[in-house]
Amino acid sequence: MSADQRIRPLLLADIDEPKLATLPVYEARGGYQALRKALSMAPEQVLQELEASGLRGRGGAGFAMGKKVSFLPKGSVRKYLVCNADESEPGTFKDRELMQKSPHMLIEGIVIASYAAGIQTAFIYIRGEYVLQADILDEALAEARQARYVGQSILDSSHSLSLVVHRGAGAYICGEETGLLDSLEGKRGNPRLKPPFPANQGLYQGPTLINNVETLSTVPAIISLGGQEYAKLGTQTSKGTKVVSVSGHVQRPGNYEIELGIPSREIIYDLAGGPPDGRAVKCWFPGGSSSPVLTAQDLDIPYDFDSLAQAGSMLGSGAIIVVDESTPILDVALKVAKFYRHESCGKCTPCREGTNWTVQMLERIAAGEATPIDIDIIASVCENIIGNCLCVLGDAMAMPVGSIIAKFRDELQSSLRQAQLRLGEIGAQIIASESALAAQGAPIASGVPQPAGPYPTGEGAIHMEHSL
Ligand SMILES: Cc1cc2nc3c(=O)[nH]c(=O)nc-3n(C[C@H](O)[C@H](O)[C@H](O)COP(=O)(O)O)c2cc1C
Ligand code: SF4
Numbered sequence: 001m002s003a004d005q006r007i008r009p010l011l012l013a014d015i016d017e018p019k020l021a022t023l024p025v026y027e028a029r030g031g032y033q034a035l036r037k038a039l040s041m042a043p044e045q046v047l048q049e050l051e052a053s054g055l056r057g058r059g060g061a062g063f064a065m066g067k068k069v070s071f072l073p074k075g076s077v078r079k080y081l082v083c084n085a086d087e088s089e090p091g092t093f094k095d096r097e098l099m100q101k102s103p104h105m106l107i108e109g110i111v112i113a114s115y116a117a118g119i120q121t122a123f124i125y126i127r128g129e130y131v132l133q134a135d136i137l138d139e140a141l142a143e144a145r146q147a148r149y150v151g152q153s154i155l156d157s158s159h160s161l162s163l164v165v166h167r168g169a170g171a172y173i174c175g176e177e178t179g180l181l182d183s184l185e186g187k188r189g190n191p192r193l194k195p196p197f198p199a200n201q202g203l204y205q206g207p208t209l210i211n212n213v214e215t216l217s218t219v220p221a222i223i224s225l226g227g228q229e230y231a232k233l234g235t236q237t238s239k240g241t242k243v244v245s246v247s248g249h250v251q252r253p254g255n256y257e258i259e260l261g262i263p264s265r266e267i268i269y270d271l272a273g274g275p276p277d278g279r280a281v282k283c284w285f286p287g288g289s290s291s292p293v294l295t296a297q298d299l300d301i302p303y304d305f306d307s308l309a310q311a312g313s314m315l316g317s318g319a320i321i322v323v324d325e326s327t328p329i330l331d332v333a334l335k336v337a338k339f340y341r342h343e344s345c346g347k348c349t350p351c352r353e354g355t356n357w358t359v360q361m362l363e364r365i366a367a368g369e370a371t372p373i374d375i376d377i378i379a380s381v382c383e384n385i386i387g388n389c390l391c392v393l394g395d396a397m398a399m400p401v402g403s404i405i406a407k408f409r410d411e412l413q414s415s416l417r418q419a420q421l422r423l424g425e426i427g428a429q430i431i432a433s434e435s436a437l438a439a440q441g442a443p444i445a446s447g448v449p450q451p452a453g454p455y456p457t458g459e460g461a462i463h464m465e466h467s468l
Contacts, residue, residue: 009257010221010241011214015101021136023143026104032149034220038112039157046116050219052227054239058094059084059175059212060287060317062305066227069117071199072207080203081114081122082184082210086168086175088127089288090339091319094243094255095213099126099133102217103140107163109219111149115159117209122163125180128170137165172343176391177210178202179345190345191391214243214318234260238304242318246272249279249324258303265299268322275324282325283407287316289336290396292403293323312403329408330415333401334362340397351394354385358401365412368419375412379405 009015019025026032038046051066072079083106087095099106106124114122126134141163144150152160166184173179174189181203183189202208218240222230231239238260244267247253251273258267268274268284275281283293286303292313294301301307305315323332341355361378364370382402385394405412 010225011098011102011105011217011243012255012257015097020102021100021104021140023104023140023147026102030224031104031220032108032147034223035108035111035149036155038115038223039155039159043116043118046112046223049223049227050113050116053222053230054227054234054237055215055218055222055230056238056305057212058214058218058242058318060089062315065211065215068199068211069113069209071197072117072119072209073200074118078121078206079117079119080206080208081110081117081119082177082180082198082203082208083110083122083124083213083216084175084177084180084210085124085126085130085133085213086172086180087130087213087317088172088175088343089290089317089319090336091245091247091285091288091321092317093245093247094318096130096133097255098213098217098243099130100136103133103137104144105220106137106213106217107140107144107150109216110163111154111159111161112219112223113209113211113216114161119209120160120162122161123184123203124163124165125174125184126165126167127174128168134165134167141165172339173345173391173393176393179391180210181208190347191393193390235302235304235306237306238315242303242315244303245317245319246322247319248284248322249275249281249326250322251276260304261302261307263300264294264303264320267303267320268299272320272322275322279324279326281322282327282329283323283332283404285319285321285323285400287314288319289321289339289400290392291316292399293332293407295407328415329404329411330362330366333404333412334359334366336400336404337362337397340393344393348388348390348394350385350388351390351397354381354394355397357381358397362401365416366419368416368421368423370416372413372416375405375409375416 014020014029017025017029047069050069055065056062057065085095085099110122124137148155150161150163168174168183171189174183176191177198178192179189184203198208198210200207233240240260241257242260243255243257245255246267253272256267256271281296283295285291285293286308294311294313298311301311308315337358341359344351344355346352358378358381361374364374379402382398385398
């Protein structure tokens with residue numbers, strides 16, 4: 001399947017329809033028909049359709065959505081549905097467009113999924129920075145309540161659902177499902193130990209279904225088409241379509257809905273226009289900044305969960321970041337490492353310390369103060385982070401940085417060498433200027449310009465150190 005023979009999009013089909021965010025326009029495009037269809041079926045049948053679709057979660061881990069619903073205990077136990085709208089992974093901006101332009105599609109998906117799972121309380125946890133999207137969701141929710149798509153006895157059925165939009169304060173770790181649950185409960189957003197998994201013990205200790213915005217927004221299309229029909233799209237193990245955010249060095253950055261399994265090259269070049277003329281791809285992150293980088297040699301890998309995993313990377317959140325030859329790979333590694341150091345919640349040592357060490361060692365390379373063995377030490381720090389943390393935020397730094405070292409070691413060594421030479425030149429310049437000053441009889445101390453005395457002592461001196 002090539003981009004030229006692309007399927008009709010499911011989620012982005014009407015996305016640029018003016019006022020699609022309003023109920024009348026959404027209904028005029030067939031909106032809430034899937035909910036009517038679902039409510040005419042038994043919840044078990046709806047669940048069967050979700051399982052038959054093979055839909056895998058679009059938030060990062062790629063776990064089968066229908067299976068997750070089936071893990072929830074049956075019966076009258078109080079259960080929750082939480083929509084993960086935190087969307088913090090760098091390079092990912094698909095959920096933002098879906099919520100901003102088609103909020104009713106998400107609401108419809110949540111109502112159907114909650115019906116299938118026997119859930120009567122749901123939340124949309126949206127990142128604090130998405131003010132516009134949260135406002136739009138609030139307005140759409142008010143319309144949906146008014147039209148009785150949400151609330152008591154939805155469309156006179158036996159299904160009732162309370163749905164609340166909850167605004168986060170803005171932290172990457174609150175996208176991790178258990179950190180999100182703590183934050184939703186009003187605590188600091190720190191990941192929990194798993195197991196127990198949220199399907200058994202989640203929000204307020206109750207069984208909880210957590211799914212990403214795109215995952216839930218796909219549910220109406222699955223019910224409209226039928227699970228088996230949906231499963232005809234994509235590959236054997238990666239069914240359906242995927243909204244891919246493409247950013248970085250491409251001429252047409254944006255969200256593109258593709259059928260899973262098309263060659264990655266077609267997304268980067270045919271859809272997003274590839275790097276500016278005359279520049280070539282150096283590396284690309286296939287699934288957000290936490291995915292191991294791939295190179296220009298990997299552009300023909302099919303864009304699906306398993307092909308990318310076999311290539312040593314991952315589909316993740318479905319966000320391709322392209323880096324062309326104009327950017328030094330050291331800058332890329334530093335940018336990634338600094339982001340995860342900043343976002344580490346600090347709960348476990350390998351992540352808290354390892355992200356910091358990695359940044360510091362990369363900075364030493366950039367400053368020309370490292371030795372070649374430091375590159376091996378960074379690789380070893382990354383290896384020791386992977387698999388040794390409470391959540392995968394530590395891995396999210398260690399995997400891309402580790403892959404950069406594995407694939408671009410020569411360039412890193414050459415960056416280090418150049419930085420050392422620069423440092424040498426600066427040193428030579430300082431020595432030359434000191435010699436010139438000394439020849440004029442001026443006092444000089446150890447190559448560092450000295451301020452005029454008197455120098456602060458005691459507490460004043462300590463205070464000065466702290467204020468540096
Ligand atoms: C550090 C970290 C950050 C995450 N951020 C997000 C996020 O912003 N949005 C999201 O949907 N999933 C995020 N996830 C994945 C969630 O933990 C969870 O797997 C997902 O919400 C499940 O939904 P899905 O099955 O529909 O993908 C993150 C995971 C980790 C470890
Ligand atoms: S891996 Fe990092 S972010 Fe995750 S719990 Fe540990 S310290 Fe916190």
